[in-house]
Amino acid sequence: MKILLTEQIRAADAYTIAHEPIASIDLMERAATACVQWLTTHFAANIGFQIYCGMGNNGGDGLAIARLLLQRGYRVKCHLIAYRDAFSPDCETNFTRLQSMGADVQTIREPNDFQTPSPDEVAIDAVLGTGTHRPADGLVAAYIAWINQLPNIRIAIDLPSGLPADGPAAGFLTVEAHITLTFENYKLNLLLPHTGKYAGRVHVLPIGLNRSFWEAADTPYHTIDEALIQQIYRPRQPFTHKGSYGHAVLICGSKGKMGAAVLATGACLRSGAGLTTIGVPPEGYAILQTTHPEALCTILDPVCHLEDVLGPASRYRGLGIGPGLGTSSLALHHLHQALDWYRNPMVLDADALNLIAQHPELLTRIPPHSLLTPHPKEFERLFSSAKSDDLERLNLLRTKARELQLILILKDHHTCIALPDGTCYFNTTGNPGMATGGSGDVLTGLLTGLLAQGYEPWQAALLGVYLHGLAGDLAAAAHSEEALLAGDIITHIGKAFQKIYQSLPPQKRYYL
Numbered sequence: 001m002k003i004l005l006t007e008q009i010r011a012a013d014a015y016t017i018a019h020e021p022i023a024s025i026d027l028m029e030r031a032a033t034a035c036v037q038w039l040t041t042h043f044a045a046n047i048g049f050q051i052y053c054g055m056g057n058n059g060g061d062g063l064a065i066a067r068l069l070l071q072r073g074y075r076v077k078c079h080l081i082a083y084r085d086a087f088s089p090d091c092e093t094n095f096t097r098l099q100s101m102g103a104d105v106q107t108i109r110e111p112n113d114f115q116t117p118s119p120d121e122v123a124i125d126a127v128l129g130t131g132t133h134r135p136a137d138g139l140v141a142a143y144i145a146w147i148n149q150l151p152n153i154r155i156a157i158d159l160p161s162g163l164p165a166d167g168p169a170a171g172f173l174t175v176e177a178h179i180t181l182t183f184e185n186y187k188l189n190l191l192l193p194h195t196g197k198y199a200g201r202v203h204v205l206p207i208g209l210n211r212s213f214w215e216a217a218d219t220p221y222h223t224i225d226e227a228l229i230q231q232i233y234r235p236r237q238p239f240t241h242k243g244s245y246g247h248a249v250l251i252c253g254s255k256g257k258m259g260a261a262v263l264a265t266g267a268c269l270r271s272g273a274g275l276t277t278i279g280v281p282p283e284g285y286a287i288l289q290t291t292h293p294e295a296l297c298t299i300l301d302p303v304c305h306l307e308d309v310l311g312p313a314s315r316y317r318g319l320g321i322g323p324g325l326g327t328s329s330l331a332l333h334h335l336h337q338a339l340d341w342y343r344n345p346m347v348l349d350a351d352a353l354n355l356i357a358q359h360p361e362l363l364t365r366i367p368p369h370s371l372l373t374p375h376p377k378e379f380e381r382l383f384s385s386a387k388s389d390d391l392e393r394l395n396l397l398r399t400k401a402r403e404l405q406l407i408l409i410l411k412d413h414h415t416c417i418a419l420p421d422g423t424c425y426f427n428t429t430g431n432p433g434m435a436t437g438g439s440g441d442v443l444t445g446l447l448t449g450l451l452a453q454g455y456e457p458w459q460a461a462l463l464g465v466y467l468h469g470l471a472g473d474l475a476a477a478a479h480s481e482e483a484l485l486a487g488d489i490i491t492h493i494g495k496a497f498q499k500i501y502q503s504l505p506p507q508k509r510y511y512l
């Protein structure tokens with residue numbers, strides 16, 4: 001789904017109002033209703049809400065939420081942060097509607113007016129949304145500093161107040177939300193690490209903005225959604241055999257790091273690849289043969305040529321190299337060999353990327369449309385000009401993907417996939433439980449196995465990253481985020497495939 005920038009969101013809003021037809025006040029009511037539905041599903045009727053509203057449309061949402069919660073019998077106290085003189089028209093309408101119910105709205109004109117709520121009440125932040133275009137100051141800044149020090153749960157509406165939807169945000173004082181209920185789709189700054197951290201857990205609430213406008217909007221940024229995955233994913237067909245699903249080869253592992261090879265192999269096997277061969281150092285042979293009897297195993301010694309031990313490259317449809325490989329001269333030898341032998345799109349991860357960072361001349365030898373899966377540190381090593389600024393790094397990612405004709409997968413909470421045509425896809429599956437050693441090795445195995453099955457490299461990237469996060473979410477649901485192990489992600493790949501399958505429209509569900 002496309003990620004629209006602030007001006008486009010405003011235009012989508014206006015287009016929906018003109019073409020649906022729906023009045024802007026009714027669109028606000030839809031947004032507030034979606035929030036109230038979420039809130040009443042997650043909070044029992046004895047919970048009290050303190051709602052902090054601004055004077056623009058974000059504030060209008062807050063006032064409408066207050067009215068709808070009151071109508072459902074919740075305890076609600078509403079506060080108007082009077083940081084300017086005039087309401088936006090829809091905000092004023094909702095202010096009047098709330099007052100006409102006899103609701104008490106406290107007007108806050110200066111910092112001394114803030115009243116400390118009871119700690120068990122939920123604070124709703126509806127002061128600023130997508131209208132934010134400058135750092136908060138005055139009363140708004142005082143509100144943000146005040147609310148951030150409360151022990152209460154903070155739920156932001158659309159955006160944490162103070163955070164612009166996109167564009168630079170360094171030095172912007174921002175509400176630190178625990179939960180953000182955002183409308184229609186993610187805003188760019190919710191997906192980037194230095195700004196997204198203010199949003200807490202993000203839930204996207206559809207409010208039915210006009211689809212034809214959305215689809216026509218021009219933006220390089222997308223989120224990977226279920227609809228896109230449904231187009232990519234191909235269920236297996238009956239009259240097929242292991243040769244139909246390709247032969248994957250993994251070159252991984254070194255002494256003390258065979259776990260990475262074991263994890264990558266396990267994920268590759270679970271991806272659905274027809275055959276998986278793993279090339280390991282001599283000391284890894286017994287380990288791999290024991291842990292994964294389903295995989296073929298070949299010893300790669302210091303003098304071997306891949307052609308001699310693995311046969312012609314044309315036998316394979318996917319190659320993954322890097323997890324646990326180390327950066328020794330032997331590892332470098334294997335990387336050179338892989339680049340000479342296998343001339344099709346491959347997956348490069350971990351130590352393969354560290355070796356390339358040490359020998360940048362190798363970058364131009366990588367087959368076009370290969371998948372590189374750096375985490376932020378590896379990305380920085382690869383492209384030393386990488387900055388810590390999120391937007392600069394995002395631009396660099398896109399530039400390098402275009403320049404080198406590679407698929408760059410920058411792993412993070414919202415992994416970002418930059419394609420050679422300059423488009424970017426952010427993943428929305430996955431959770432912090434996956435911040436544990438070996439999760440990335442699992443991704444490499446999955447991606448290699450999908451390439452082997454004949455998915456186009458961009459399809460393998462999007463499906464693999466989504467599936468990896470989904471398996472991680474299912475694993476976290478089973479084990480908790482804390483106790484999640486990389487191996488649990490592999491165990492849940494099957495359930496993740498089933499979930500994708502079950503989401504398909506009936507005409508694409510060939511088996512039950």
Ligand SMILES: NC(=O)C1=CN([C@@H]2O[C@H](COP(=O)(O)OP(=O)(O)OC[C@H]3O[C@@H](n4cnc5c(N)ncnc54)[C@H](OP(=O)(O)O)[C@@H]3O)[C@@H](O)[C@H]2O)[C@@H](O)CC1
Nearest residue numbers: 013028031056057058128129130131132133134135136158
């Ligand atoms: N399109 C949708 O999907 C729908 C959107 N809806 C809702 O509308 C929200 C956007 O509302 P909005 O445009 O009225 O802006 P909002 O964020 O309320 O700010 C108000 C004004 O504050 C000002 N201002 C800016 N920065 C500031 C600062 N740092 N400190 C102080 N003031 C600052 C600035 O005014 P200016 O300074 O330019 O005069 C700005 O115009 C959106 O987030 C969503 O909640 C839904 O109701 C319906 C569907």
Ligand SMILES: Nc1ncnc2c1ncn2[C@@H]1O[C@H](COP(=O)(O)OP(=O)(O)O)[C@@H](O)[C@H]1O
Nearest residue numbers: 411412413430431432434435437438439440441
């Ligand atoms: N907080 C998080 N939220 C979602 N996914 C995460 C989070 N932390 C890590 N991950 C995912 O886990 C994987 C970690 O990869 P990596 O750092 O290479 O691990 P390793 O080298 O230990 O295998 C990536 O796919 C990343 O997106």
Ligand SMILES: [K+]
Nearest residue numbers: 125128159161
């Ligand atoms: K807000």
